[in-house]
Amino acid sequence: MKYFITAAIPYVNAKPHIGHALEFVQGDVIARYHRILGHDTLYLCGADENALKIVQAAEKAGMEVLPFCDANANLFQSLMKKLDVQLDIFERASSESHHISSKKLWELCEKNGDIYKKAYQGLYCVGCEAFYTQEELNENGECFEHPGKKLDVVTEENYFFRLSRYKNQILKLIESDGVHVVSEIRKNEMIGFLNGDVQDISISRSRERARNWGVEVPKDPSQMMYVWFDALNVYQSGVGFGTDEKQYNTWWPADAHLIGKGILRFHAVYWIAMLLSAGLSLPKEIFVHGYITIGGQKMSKTLGNVIDPLDLIQTFDIDPLRYYFLREMSSIDDADFTIERMSEVYQAHLANELGNLVSRLAKLCESLPLQIFEVPTSFTKQVAQYIVQFALKNGIDHIWDRIVLINKTLTDTKPWEKDEKEKITLLAPLVQELIQVGYDLQPFLPNTAEKIMRRFAGSRITASEPLFPKRTS
Numbered sequence: 001m002k003y004f005i006t007a008a009i010p011y012v013n014a015k016p017h018i019g020h021a022l023e024f025v026q027g028d029v030i031a032r033y034h035r036i037l038g039h040d041t042l043y044l045c046g047a048d049e050n051a052l053k054i055v056q057a058a059e060k061a062g063m064e065v066l067p068f069c070d071a072n073a074n075l076f077q078s079l080m081k082k083l084d085v086q087l088d089i090f091e092r093a094s095s096e097s098h099h100i101s102s103k104k105l106w107e108l109c110e111k112n113g114d115i116y117k118k119a120y121q122g123l124y125c126v127g128c129e130a131f132y133t134q135e136e137l138n139e140n141g142e143c144f145e146h147p148g149k150k151l152d153v154v155t156e157e158n159y160f161f162r163l164s165r166y167k168n169q170i171l172k173l174i175e176s177d178g179v180h181v182v183s184e185i186r187k188n189e190m191i192g193f194l195n196g197d198v199q200d201i202s203i204s205r206s207r208e209r210a211r212n213w214g215v216e217v218p219k220d221p222s223q224m225m226y227v228w229f230d231a232l233n234v235y236q237s238g239v240g241f242g243t244d245e246k247q248y249n250t251w252w253p254a255d256a257h258l259i260g261k262g263i264l265r266f267h268a269v270y271w272i273a274m275l276l277s278a279g280l281s282l283p284k285e286i287f288v289h290g291y292i293t294i295g296g297q298k299m300s301k302t303l304g305n306v307i308d309p310l311d312l313i314q315t316f317d318i319d320p321l322r323y324y325f326l327r328e329m330s331s332i333d334d335a336d337f338t339i340e341r342m343s344e345v346y347q348a349h350l351a352n353e354l355g356n357l358v359s360r361l362a363k364l365c366e367s368l369p370l371q372i373f374e375v376p377t378s379f380t381k382q383v384a385q386y387i388v389q390f391a392l393k394n395g396i397d398h399i400w401d402r403i404v405l406i407n408k409t410l411t412d413t414k415p416w417e418k419d420e421k422e423k424i425t426l427l428a429p430l431v432q433e434l435i436q437v438g439y440d441l442q443p444f445l446p447n448t449a450e451k452i453m454r455r456f457a458g459s460r461i462t463a464s465e466p467l468f469p470k471r472t473s
């Protein structure tokens with residue numbers, strides 16, 4: 001069995017923030033879970049580089065576009081490594097393979113009669129790289145993603161994609177979970193959109209407006225592809241669409257696209273329509289997460305509250321940060337981050353609940369003639385079900401409830417007051433359960449999980465240094 005999951009490809013116009021880190025970690029949990037089950041697993045991400053706002057950011061930084069993208073793309077890849085995210089493919093939209101692949105996608109849609117040229121005037125948000133209709137804007141006529149920023153009125157002759165043709169087909173697919181959108185709220189949002197007036201979309205812009213950067217339209221060098229048309233195709237170009245058919249046929253379609261709520265329409269409607277038009281297979285699931293707020297406020301450069309995930313890893317280490325993302329934050333709705341809460345959680349949940357339990361239990365077992373415990377061979381059923389449903393928080397909640405229960409049983413039964421035989425009777429099932437906790441934690445907190453299993457399974461139990469050392473800062 002194969003499992004192919006993608007994370008949304010970030011714009012590489014700036015360095016990564018904790019929102020990116022959250023998504024990379026969520027995808028990693030799901031990918032690791034499938035790897036542990038022995039599935040052929042592929043986790044793909046990449047860089048969205050063909051946007052006007054990247055050209056603008058490079059200009060502002062006084063750099064050529066490509067080296068500017070190189071530098072930022074490296075930061076994203078290095079963040080993933082530092083988060084222990086096991087990524088298999090990082091496909092860049094500036095790569096030759098991606099350009100070839102995107103031209104092929106265009107040609108297939110064109111061959112099917114879904115691409116035509118017409119003059120167009122519209123309100124364009126540079127931040128989103130998208131045209132909006134008046135109804136899609138807030139009461140000040142601004143886009144919801146970029147309030148406070150005036151939209152440009154842009155007129156030009158562009159290529160259009162016949163999105164309207166696929167409206168009913170996509171509506172049926174989403175209603176019937178043929179393309180399964182998680183959560184229900186997001187699914188209904190798309191059903192609402194598709195029940196409205198769905199118009200054809202512009203998929204190219206003049207070479208001048210694109211500042212000569214991006215993927216050229218096949219047979220028309222005066223036009224460049226609209227960034228979303230080629231960006232979505234990174235999911236395919238990364239597995240060889242148009243360049244390595246064998247690899248492509250092995251992996252495509254994606255089993256899951258993991259995305260933030262702001263780009264749902266592009267994935268659940270535009271992308272599906274493009275694939276239908278090109279006669280290609282459709283992704284099976286789209287898992288949508290919310291945004292991170294910082295102390296209740298939207299994260300933004302203007303507010304100066306953007307948090308660098310590398311600083312957090314430096315201060316708290318990898319697993320504590322992963323823990324915060326997965327347990328303290330909703331897997332599907334907006335969720336808040338504060339350093340204060342991060343410190344609290346480190347102390348209360350990690351150092352006290354789990355760390356102390358591991359130390360206490362190891363200490364109690366150290367001198368006892370206990371059996372050698374074996375490593376489990378499967379996940380707890382409920383945890384597995386939660387992961388498959390993308391209910392990552394429920395999964396780790398379930399594990400933590402059991403940690404709390406082991407602690408409680410230990411405190412209630414007081415094995416340290418008992419004779420050796422009774423001690424063993426009381427402690428053995430607790431050790432067994434803690435080892436299963438370690439096994440279940442593997443996709444979530446890989447380092448911690450390994451330490452727990454190594455300490456209690458496969459050989460004699462020995463006490464050693466705490467899992468989560470006391471923090472001085």
Ligand SMILES: [Zn+2]
Nearest residue numbers: 125128143146
């Ligand atoms: Zn916008």
